Amino acid sequence: MYDKMAKDGDNGWKEYVWNPRTREFLGRTASSWGLILLFYLVFYIFLAGMFCLTMYVMLQTLDDHKPKWQDRLSTPVQCLRVLTPSPLSLTGMVIRPKADEYYEITYNTQKTESWDMYAQTLDKFLSRKSGLFTSKSLLGEVKNNPKRSCQFNRTILEDCSGINDRYYGYQDGKPCIIIKLNRVIGMLPGKDGQAPFVTCGAKVNYSQPLVAVKFLNITTNEDVNIECRINANNIPTGSIRDKWAGRVSFKLRINTI
Template sequence: MFVLTMYVMLLTLDDYKPTYQDRLATPGMMIRPKGNALEISYNSEDTESWDLYVQALDNFLAPYNESQQIMNNKDCTPNTYFIQEDAGEIRNNPKRSCQFNRTVLGNCSGINDRYYGYPDGQPCVLIKLNRVIGMLPGKDDQSPYVTCGAKVNYSQPLVAVKFLNVTYNADINVECKINSLAIANPTSDRDKFAGRVSFKLRINKN
């Protein structure tokens, strides 16, 4: 009986879209590299202390290489939604995403500066929005943007934040929030990751 129940349930699952999902309308936010307990702490003069952060960013951005983007994704028209509708019972799957080349992240792309500013005390932190299926983030020609205590180089789907003039040997608490007309309540008191992310940055120097 259990096997039959599982079989029937599996028949209802969609290979490309979850059958059930929560009602969370506000996307969560997360940073890369994450570090331990959302804390990025290192010594700018100690390569071993920041090399793991650099490796984590390299691995995370690998799918954003131009060759991978051209191969897997579509070169979409800027400022236009790329909507791929199904034709009745004919499913338009698998759907393709728009290209996002890491070069748009500028000095935080890891191309011009392969160490993302970490040994110079000007580290890059990437902020990403967790996907909410079916959400169209822009509204009234306004794209969503993220604000936090750092310089934002690009806003969607990754935000590259480069910290400048960081005070050494001190804890810096950072909170980044999403602002979008398409989201009624961009932050939630019940979920600290809904529409925002907080982390601590500390750069030591001998």
């Protein structure tokens, strides 16, 4: 009795996989399987077509040089200030080498390990900036060629280029600080008064200009508060909503004992 039931069970399983009488495979005939496969084929082709169509329509609304939707960006200075949460900002400046979370640069000229990391950071930063546009840029002015941008050459930073002094003056207590303006979409440079200003048009491979500051006669063994501002008539500074817009503030301390 048990053998008969086991045999019937085996036959039932085998007939479910392939029934020679009805010529069904897994309970379906060839025409049934064909209709199901055809349905899913048409269904997934339709889904793929809808996806491609929506992607195509969306890409037609995008600009190659700026995002479609924009929002205000946090000022980098405030992003690093843990104790003082930042408001939203339009324009921010950053410095290199990067300071600590309190935006302080402190080192001792007698201890190489305290300032060597700053020199290495500057060297990596400038090496990356110089090598990025070697094959995509030209020296001098670039006219009627939107695919080329003005070449950044670190030699224009003179004493802060790291070419003649690979320690960027840190070992002598005359450190270099690189100031960089964040990219702001839609902002064009403009001068205010008689101060010198930088004129750059938006181009592919554009690299925002850098300003190098070398401190020659800074007071040692005490904190020195330093603030740098952007001098432009289209960048607000001293805003009540965001006091860090258009400027950067940091603390520098050089110990000699």
